[in-house]
Amino acid sequence: MESKIGQKRYWNPLKSTVEGVPNQLVISHEQPGIMPTAHWHAQVEINYVFSGTVDYQMQGHCVHLDAGDLCLFWGGLPHQVLDTSENAMFIAIHLPLVHFFRLRLPADIQQRLMRGATLLAAEHDEGDDRSFARWSDYLRSDDPVKVSHAIDELLLRIERIQFDRYNLLDAATTDTAPSEAPDRQSFQNIGEICFYIAENFRHDIDSSAIASSVDIHPKYAMSVFKKSTGMTLNEYVSLLRLSYAQALLLRGDVNVLQVAMDSGFGSLSAFNSSFRKLAGMSPSDYRRSIRDRHGGQC
Numbered sequence: 455m456e457s458k459i460g461q462k463r464y465w466n467p468l469k470s471t472v473e474g475v476p477n478q479l480v481i482s483h484e485q486p487g488i489m490p491t492a493h494w495h496a497q498v499e500i501n502y503v504f505s506g507t508v509d510y511q512m513q514g515h516c517v518h519l520d521a522g523d524l525c526l527f528w529g530g531l532p533h534q535v536l537d538t539s540e541n542a543m544f545i546a547i548h549l550p551l552v553h554f555f556r557l558r559l560p561a562d563i564q565q566r567l568m569r570g571a572t573l574l575a576a577e578h579d580e581g582d583d584r585s586f587a588r589w590s591d592y593l594r595s596d597d598p599v600k601v602s603h604a605i606d607e608l609l610l611r612i613e614r615i616q617f618d619r620y621n622l623l624d625a626a627t628t629d630t631a632p633s634e635a636p637d638r639q640s641f642q643n644i645g646e647i648c649f650y651i652a653e654n655f656r657h658d659i660d661s662s663a664i665a666s667s668v669d670i671h672p673k674y675a676m677s678v679f680k681k682s683t684g685m686t687l688n689e690y691v692s693l694l695r696l697s698y699a700q701a702l703l704l705r706g707d708v709n710v711l712q713v714a715m716d717s718g719f720g721s722l723s724a725f726n727s728s729f730r731k732l733a734g735m736s737p738s739d740y741r742r743s744i745r746d747r748h749g750g751q752c
Contacts, residue, residue: 461540462485462488462537462538462539462540462542463484463485463486463487463488463538464487464488464490465486465487465488465489465490465535466487467489467490467491467493467704467744468704468705468744470493470701470704471701472495472497472529472548473493473494473495473697473698473700473701473704474697474698474700474701474702476495476496476497476550476652476655476694476697476698477550477649477652477653478550479497479547479548479549479550479593479601479605480497480547480548481545481546481547481548481590481593481594482545482546482548483544483545483546483590483594484543484544485538485542485543485544486508486535486538486542486543486544486546487535487538488535488536488537488538489534489535489536491534491743491744492511492532492533492534492733493532493533493534493700494529494530494531494532494533494693494696494697494700494732495529495530495548495697496529496530496550496551496652496693496694496697497529497548497549497550497551498526498527498528498529498548498549498550498551498553498554498567499526499527499528499529499546499547499548499549500524500525500526500545500546500547500548500549500608500612501519501523501524501525501526501527501544501545501546501547502523502524502544502545502582502586503519503520503521503522503523503524503542503543503544504521504543504544504545504583504586504587505521505541505542505543506521506538506539506540506541506542506543506544507519507520507521507538507539507542508535508537508538508539508542508544509535509536509537509538510533510534510535510536510572511533511534511536512527512531512533512570512572512623513531513532513533513570513625514570514624514625515572515623515624515625516536517572517574517623519544519574522578522579522582522583523574523575523578524574524575524579524582524611524615525572525573525574525575526567526572526573526612526615527567527570527571527572527573528554528567528568528570529548530693530697531570532732532733545586545589545590547589547593547608549605549608550648550649550652551645551648551652552645552646552648552649552652553605553609553645554567555642555644555645555648556609556645557609557612557613558613559612559613559616560616563616563622565684566622566624568683568684568685569624569684570624570625571622571623571624572622572623572624573612573615573620573621573622574620574621574622574623575615575618575619575620576618576619576620576621577618577619577620582611585607585611588604589604589607589608592604593605643668643670643675643678644678644679644683646667646668647664647665647667647668647675647679647687648690650664650667650668651664651687651690651691651694652694655691655694655695655698655718656695656698656716656717656718657718658718658720659691661675661676661687661688664687675687691718692728693732695717695718695719695728696717696728696729696732696733698716698717698718699713699714699716699717699719699725699729699737700733700740702716702717703737703740703741703744704741704744710722710725710726710737710738710741713725713737714726714737725737
């Protein structure tokens with residue numbers, strides 16, 4: 455059982471599944487859990503709050519969500535639920551990145567989201583309660599047609615945010631000229647790149663193999679991916695490996711070297727360096743911190 459803080463739910467990282475399946479859609483329709491530590495995953499996350507309040511610590515900014523609030527953020531940067539009300543209930547939909555590039559959002563919004571911003575709808579839609587409840591049922595069904603239909607409707611709902619008032623929250627303190635927006639063909643290429651990487655990140659892949667899978671030149675693949683996501687191809691591959699490694703560290707007693715190898719890192723030193731850069735601590739310290747909080751279980 456997951457522990458409680460009063461009537462508040464306490465997130466148990468040992469039961470979290472999203473980190474280990476970067477190419478899958480994961481949905482949580484429940485009371486949000488207060489998180490003792492930040493986590494990250496390689497999906498875009500959509501939150502809708504049915505009741506109560508939820509407070510997040512994002513990368514460089516905080517987000518407060520009330521009942522009826524809808525937000526979207528890139529889960530690849532560490533984020534943490536700091537607090538909730540006792541009556542909080544929400545839905546968290548984790549979409550593989552390939553779906554993000556189906557969204558017809560203005561280029562500046564897409565680029566800021568991939569760099570860590572949170573898109574928050576500033577106007578409530580009275581139909582969202584019913585819609586998100588239906589999408590929850592469809593997405594958790596075994597019917598692929600219902601799942602596809604729910605994703606299509608969900609993406610349209612996110613696109614509609616741009617036509618009403620919205621807030622784009624991030625830690626930016628200086629004005630930066632937006633880079634040139636990729637065209638729709640480029641976004642399609644990026645989606646195919648993300649799919650290929652998600653299927654192959656545990657293997658030894660490079661920019662040539664990635665570009666070849668989409669039938670484009672490696673230099674073009676690197677350029678358009680960086681322009682659209684703020685990440686290099688290598689950084690994205692590393693992120694998926696780190697997300698998968700995070701899941702392995704939370705389960706069982708697999709040694710850190712084995713975690714590094716199983717996640718696709720070529721060496722323990724490369725794994726330690728990448729993990730520390732993202733999490734702020736070594737893989738061993740991360741697992742130890744989780745064990746200490748959860749009675750030695752991990």
